[in-house]
Amino acid sequence: MIPIALTIAGSDSGGGAGIQADLRTFAFHRVHGTSALTCVTAQNTVGVNRVDALPAAAVVAQIDAVASDIGVQAAKTGMLLNAEIMEAVAAAVQQQDIHQLVVDPVMVSRAGVVLIDEVAIATLKTHLLPQALILTPNRYEAQILCGIKIQTLEDMQNAAQNIFDMGPKNVLVKGGGMSDTLLGIDVWFDGQQMETLKTETVATTNTHGTGCTLSAAIAANLALGKSPLAAAKAAKTYVTQALKYALDIGQGQGPVGHWFPLVSKAPEALGFSRLWS
Numbered sequence: 001m002i003p004i005a006l007t008i009a010g011s012d013s014g015g016g017a018g019i020q021a022d023l024r025t026f027a028f029h030r031v032h033g034t035s036a037l038t039c040v041t042a043q044n045t046v047g048v049n050r051v052d053a054l055p056a057a058a059v060v061a062q063i064d065a066v067a068s069d070i071g072v073q074a075a076k077t078g079m080l081l082n083a084e085i086m087e088a089v090a091a092a093v094q095q096q097d098i099h100q101l102v103v104d105p106v107m108v109s110r111a112g113v114v115l116i117d118e119v120a121i122a123t124l125k126t127h128l129l130p131q132a133l134i135l136t137p138n139r140y141e142a143q144i145l146c147g148i149k150i151q152t153l154e155d156m157q158n159a160a161q162n163i164f165d166m167g168p169k170n171v172l173v174k175g176g177g178m179s180d181t182l183l184g185i186d187v188w189f190d191g192q193q194m195e196t197l198k199t200e201t202v203a204t205t206n207t208h209g210t211g212c213t214l215s216a217a218i219a220a221n222l223a224l225g226k227s228p229l230a231a232a233k234a235a236k237t238y239v240t241q242a243l244k245y246a247l248d249i250g251q252g253q254g255p256v257g258h259w260f261p262l263v264s265k266a267p268e269a270l271g272f273s274r275l276w277s
């Protein structure tokens with residue numbers, strides 16, 4: 001049987017995050033990728049110049065078209081943008097019995113800039129968090145969700161526990177926005193077990209798309225039949241490798257390199273950050 005994953009997310013014209021990152025990540029995992037587009041961003045490595053939302057009904061129609069015919073083993077949500085789209089997605093996911101849902105609560109950029117309004121944040125909490133098999137907030141999103149200022153590993157653990165009480169079955173607080181020795185350390189909590197997920201820190205500023213890539217890789221691994229924790233661990237390993245092959249393109253933060261296995265020689269000459277070994 002061919003595993004199928006669905007991404008419900010926005011388009012990144014620069015190709016580093018959003019739907020583009022998700023579909024490449026699914027392909028790497030040999031999972032057939034399907035998509036429901038929520039919005040179109042005019043974006044590059046420097047920033048987001050414009051965002052156009054799709055009508056909520058159009059988002060639902062895409063989810064229904066995929067789920068009713070092809071089937072979905074696991075799905076992820078990314079940039080849902082507004083409360084109307086969030087409510088519609090939450091209802092559609094429930095209606096289509098999509099149980100393995102990874103929710104990447106895209107709210108705040110790595111730089112700490114808030115991307116969605118207060119109503120949307122409230123809707124995310126009430127409608128999507130309770131449906132998440134795995135919720136993957138970054139440092140700033142976790143702070144907004146639970147109101148705890150996150151500076152230490154203990155803060156990350158407290159936040160994970162606090163956010164777990166909001167309804168997701170598993171919480172992964174990501175450490176890409178942490179500093180010093182905590183950079184790249186994630187905290188997992190499933191209601192009983194607290195785990196620290198650590199691979200290695202990659203010294204690169206080309207980190208655009210790490211969050212999207214991580215949640216897509218988790219969804220792909222769930223579609224392949226892995227348990228939630230095993231899927232998160234495998235996804236973290238994939239992101240670390242993709243960071244090592246991040247693309248040095250554009251004037252700002254370049255994207256992670258999703259297709260590193262295809263590179264056979266001289267990666268630096270191709271614009272990769274450094275050789276992965």
Ligand SMILES: Nc1ncnc2c1ncn2[C@@H]1O[C@H](COP(=O)(O)OP(=O)(O)OP(=O)(O)O)[C@@H](O)[C@H]1O
Nearest residue numbers: 110138174175176177184185200201202209210211
């Ligand atoms: N420099 C790094 N070295 C190793 N791992 C990293 C690094 N930066 C981010 N990560 C990892 O990447 C994953 C995504 O986390 P991050 O906190 O960056 O998410 P995000 O803020 O949603 O993503 P983005 O920066 O793309 O908006 C996590 O597993 C995190 O630990």
Ligand SMILES: Cc1ncc(COP(=O)(O)O)c(N)n1
Nearest residue numbers: 010017018079209210211212
């Ligand atoms: C369309 C879109 N979706 C999501 C993100 C955040 O991405 P990330 O947190 O992975 O950098 C983005 N920049 N653009």
